[in-house]
Amino acid sequence: MSPDPALVMRNLSVEYDGRAALRSVDLTVSQGEVLALLGPSGAGKSTALHVVAGFHAPATGEIYINGELVASPSYLEVPNRRDVAVVFQNYALWPHMSALDTVAYPVRRRGLSRSSAQAEAMEILDRLNIAHLAHRRPSELSGGEQQRVGLARALARRASLYLFDEPTAHLDSHLRVVFLEEMVSRLRASGAAALYSTHDAEEALGLADRVALLHDGRVVQVGTPQQVYDEPADAWVARLTGPASVISSPAGPGHVLVRPDWAYLGGPLEGRLLKVWFRGPHSDHLVESRFGTLLLREPGPPAHRAGQRVSWGLRRSWPVGGGEDQAETEDQISSSFAGPE
Amino acid sequence: MSPDPALVMRNLSVEYDGRAALRSVDLTVSQGEVLALLGPSGAGKSTALHVVAGFHAPATGEIYINGELVASPSYLEVPNRRDVAVVFQNYALWPHMSALDTVAYPVRRRGLSRSSAQAEAMEILDRLNIAHLAHRRPSELSGGEQQRVGLARALARRASLYLFDEPTAHLDSHLRVVFLEEMVSRLRASGAAALYSTHDAEEALGLADRVALLHDGRVVQVGTPQQVYDEPADAWVARLTGPASVISSPAGPGHVLVRPDWAYLGGPLEGRLLKVWFRGPHSDHLVESRFGTLLLREPGPPAHRAGQRVSWGLRRSWPVGGGEDQAETEDQISSSFAGPE
Amino acid sequence: GDGGQSEGAASDTITVYTCVSDETIQPIISDFRDKNPGTEVDLFRAPTGELNARVAADKRSGGLRADVIWACDPLTMQAYVDQGLVGGWVPDDASGIPADYRTDDYVGAHILYMVAVSHDGSKAPKSWDDLTDPGEKVAVPDPSFAASALGALGYFADSPDYGVQFYDELKHNGAVQVSSPDDVTVGVAQGVYDAGITIATSAYKAQQDGSPVQVAWPEPGAIAIYGPVALVKNSADEKAAKNFVGYVVSKEGQTTVAESGAYPTMEGIDGPTVPEGAPVVLPDWKSIGQQKDRLLSEYQSIFGG
Amino acid sequence: MRRAPSTVVVQRGVFTIVISLVVVLVAFPIARLAQTVWAETDGDLSWILGSAGLVTAVRNTLLLAAVVTVVAVPSGALLALALRRADVPGRGFFRVAVLLPILVPDFVLAYSWTQAYGPAGFTDSMTGLGWDGVRGPVGVAVVVAVNAVPLAYLVTAVGLASRAEPDLERAARVSGAGAWTALRTVTVPLLRPALAAAGVLVFVLTLGTFAIPQVMGAPAGFTTVTTRIYANLSLGGDSASFVEAVTLALLLVVLAGSVVVPADALLGPRLRVRRQAVAEGSVTASAGRAPGRWIAAGLGCYLLATVGLPLLALVAAAVTRAVGLPPAPSNWTTDNFREVMTARTFEALTRSLWLAVTAASLLTLLGACVAVLERRRSGRPLSSMVTLTLVLPGSTLAVALLISYGRWLANTLAIILLAYLAKLWAFAHRPVSGALDRLPPDEVQAARASGASALTAVRTVALRPLLPALMAAWFICFLTALHEVTMSSLLYGPGSETLAVVVLNSQELGGIGPTAALSVLLTLLLAVPAALFWVLLRVVRVPETDPSPEVVPHVA
């Protein structure tokens, strides 16, 4: 395997007729690494994947795959000459091909015979539990089934760099896991790397070796899941990587960031319950106190009702730049946890 | 408002050239209620929505909207005569229309003038944070942005029954909440009802008044979120509605179902940690014991490492039909929580 | 015919079907109008093929919608007669027209002469069989396409010292068939062919326009194909129609024909060029009519691809 | 299945109208022909079908049609794909230029080719490279093909325009497919409906083509069914030859039917791939890695050969005093143009324009209706039916209409209009049908679910993507109707002379100078609308704005 990183984006910018969608992005994906691109809708995730795949030309910067220059403003290698496999956010399945032919397609391109290509394709379809749909066309498949065909096609490509664009958006938790395992095992086996775009913090944290946070075309933080979760660069990152409240620090001046699980009920501090949500394995409590409003998570069903006075405490907290506007944050919090009781 | 339920499906079956996709489904959505259709990929969620919207004819059974018969094997009311709004799983946006025109479309159909229609459309786009994209066509929008346009179009329809097909699949947590709030407030205001298809248990539990579990075209359980989570009809429902382990009951014969939060570390029972996952607000522990393997959730980052001996206990458990195959279940569990550490 | 009324035309309006070119028919009509004020003439002019189709269709949908037909060859006209569509009357003063050019049913109103046209530089044929001289690239019009060409075929086939083998020899010397006499003229003018059989009018027109061609009236003679005019049976406007036919074959009519650049049938009217003492021969239309299919198939066995 | 009232009425209504029109324009006329034959032969056709050379003629006809289809359709498709690329310089110009052959009547085109390439023609007199074969089967095939390419091009182009699906090609590329593989495995298969439509049109059109084989085939004794039909008519004062002509025409109908009907029945539904509305990126050209300017150069050569020289020869003929003279200034004249531009001509021109516009508009509507109805099982035969009249040579179709409606409509513009509708219906239907197949149903459903009635949904959502196809259909019909010769010259009466009739009647059909002049004028007259048409087409196309890879040089 080449010693060079699997993917290097250097000072990469992409524009759509004048509007910048990526702004001088610098990212490196080492061999065998899974890098999650975590960002809200419109952040530029798909754009990043597409420019790496070779669908767009960069406005500035270069892209290297396995140390080889594949794109610069003056030079563009065509997609099929880049050793990448792509899962499209909208599947991009071929209406005239059955699931089997679709997945066999990249295998055929690798030069295998029709029959062996179909055998290999069948295997992959089977792993994603859609072998029984092998002979249906996209129009006869459900959304999630289509997405799985798209996934299977990418896996069949056997590339050294996989580009996944929200590949599990339409999969239920079980299938999601099945796919992730399949994906990981393949990566491990082939030592391939992956750039994985998602808007789901939990998925990114649980899956990736490193997470890159994309905000409006810019990379605002790169780090291990633990890092970006426990030590977010700012309140924006904090909220994107999971539930978080910003309150004025009980122990001195400035503001601190508090994850729901960093706080607990029955501590030294005073407060009042504003809202309680049952969330299955745990419940969330919105607690009002003189330090601000914060969200607090306890395992199991709710023990108190909204309106009750409660005592609470902090296991830990993380200082954030004072730039945060308290009020705005509160809305954010309450909103980001509203929903009918 | 009419006293009849917003939607009644009676003994409803749908077939795609011979293959059944819905099998004699009986469901009722009362006025103002949000009913979540929770099911794995391919369960028949979209089919159910489409047949209610009037895109397919039922093979058997009837559909009543606000007490009015709209579909039976012998009669089919056209979609525009049904008081429904639809969000398509694949958006189904019109390639030649700007976001603004798209959202103004249903308003225009309500007979409003072009200008006032556009004003109303603009308002909705603004609430979903895409006002600045009003003049772009679908091909110039990101996936999530397209989905939001699709949502806006449905909200602009002002129907008495909304059909949402995995409407938040491409939205980040923040947008998801914004949309849900918008949706709920509109439902509350207009007293409209919603049939909400999703594969995300947490979303279903947090959002819906009642949850219907769809398995291979059949409804296997209907109940409040609390009911389906705490008292699942069977192990399949249990796993679909959230993490769950099935172990042989420590207190006597038979098998019991255990949610991760029903178990805690430091209890009377013996075990060994097989795996630990950091999941942000909490961590999951896979514990091996003589009763079987179970998943256990503790708030905060992991306190132990895999391989360590631990003691554990159960806060509560739920008996399930012995029909469960233990071994199969274990794989299921471990798999459904695997993922690279 | 009754079509005349079904069109709701005024009762003193007559309809003329013809294949004669506009240059000829228009002056005739206007001149006739001047001489018969109050009689309107509607014209349907089309190449023989379309004309036949129109007549056939009329016949099968309520009868001919014409009062007078002016065809371009006797064969076609005879066929109409045989179907009882036209004829049964000719003007009394038709005697001005040579007997060769009339029957009891129709009278020749103009003549097409099939002559030889040759490119400047290549020698003009003295007699028809000069065309079979080796080295001459000759173009002949397709007799299954143009009745005039069929007339020529008919003549040669009948004449003892030619016969169908004349075409055989032509073919052997690399003669080429083109679709219409006009194409012959064009082809020769361009030098694609050295010489060819075509219609005098077309050849002379090219020559006058300045095309590099010469016209010859070979021995035993230019083949004369006359265009007969006839009265449609039970014409709605017998009187006006008869007037028209009468006029066309009258001295004035024939003069107008001549002035328009076509060859009149009436003798003693100075029309377009006919070289001094140029010989003229006549095909036997009766026999041509009878053995048309045999002629054509024999011809096609020679020129057919 | 009962549907709710109002839509039932609408659908039934449209269906009934279309059906009855098919009867009036197609079924009844053909039936009348058949009945005529039957009545006048007592059903004994042996003497006709057994007649000498018929077998050859039929063989020639079928062979010609097959060859032309095989040549023209791929060429048209290639043009369409090439001209889709954003990086081809002068794309707009090419898009118009490619269509020029449609502007020229068949026999003029035939003539111009003999002038350009034949012995003593352009190339011969300049470079000494004359092509004898141009007057013969090969020449016929080439010219008919050249004449058909624009049609194939137009049908495929609108198929492409009706929907851009770049992600599908991108997916092929990242699966490891080279440009051509992607083209072969994804782009072309997605075009199949349009290609099939083009194929049927070209095949049937060629079966029925007359002028070109007549003018260019005669020297080689190359006969087709159509030339035999005309031969029978032109020597056919007698009933027998007329009946023979009609019988042969019906034979053509049978030939066409036996190809088209099975094709439609079998292929039609299979070719249709149901699309799903997916978010679409913008177009990345993928027609190959060759830089656009090479493609442009190739196109240039093609156009020069197929359009440039022949049209030049045409212009030369139009301004030259007499045939056979070198086109030197000394021989130039405007006579031909003056001959064409008489008061009668302009009167006829306005009439023809009116006729062509009406016909084209009605046809587009009818074509669209059939395209929609054929998707219902009950409507499927329609598409085949309306194709049958296309194969009838103009002369025979005109006869059929006269026999059917002459009693009431003879000598009126109405019957000419009917003839155009009957002849060109397929022209209007097939392109729309081909484009409709690329329209995802979800988008219409979304409109319905937004409260739009069936008609509103079509108007607001379906119409726009189909606009290119509809405009193309209109355009083809308009042009063809504008310079249609045979039918109008057989059907016209006092006060209903069309442009072609007036001009071509001014001397025997085939008189080249004025006819050339007419074609030149028509070309000029129509090049303008043609240009506008393509500009419009670009405007209504789903936008293709993208920094496409081809704008940056590739490394081979």
Ligand SMILES: Nc1ncnc2c1ncn2[C@@H]1O[C@H](COP(=O)(O)OP(=O)(O)OP(=O)(O)O)[C@@H](O)[C@H]1O
């Ligand atoms: N047009 C069709 N033709 C044939 N089978 C179909 C068609 N559409 C859906 N199906 C099948 O019907 C079943 C239900 O499809 P449906 O789209 O309702 O599933 P779903 O619950 O929406 O799944 P997902 O969450 O993946 O969208 C699936 O097994 C699918 O394969």
Ligand SMILES: Nc1ncnc2c1ncn2[C@@H]1O[C@H](COP(=O)(O)OP(=O)(O)OP(=O)(O)O)[C@@H](O)[C@H]1O
């Ligand atoms: N073809 C295009 N033309 C113009 N603007 C575009 C185009 N495609 C994307 N954009 C814009 O570029 C930005 C980034 O788009 P991109 O698709 O990369 O977002 P994303 O991160 O994938 O979002 P999502 O999670 O919703 O898919 C968005 O603001 C979008 O509006």
Ligand SMILES: [Mg+2]
């Ligand atoms: Mg995206």
Ligand SMILES: [Mg+2]
């Ligand atoms: Mg679905």
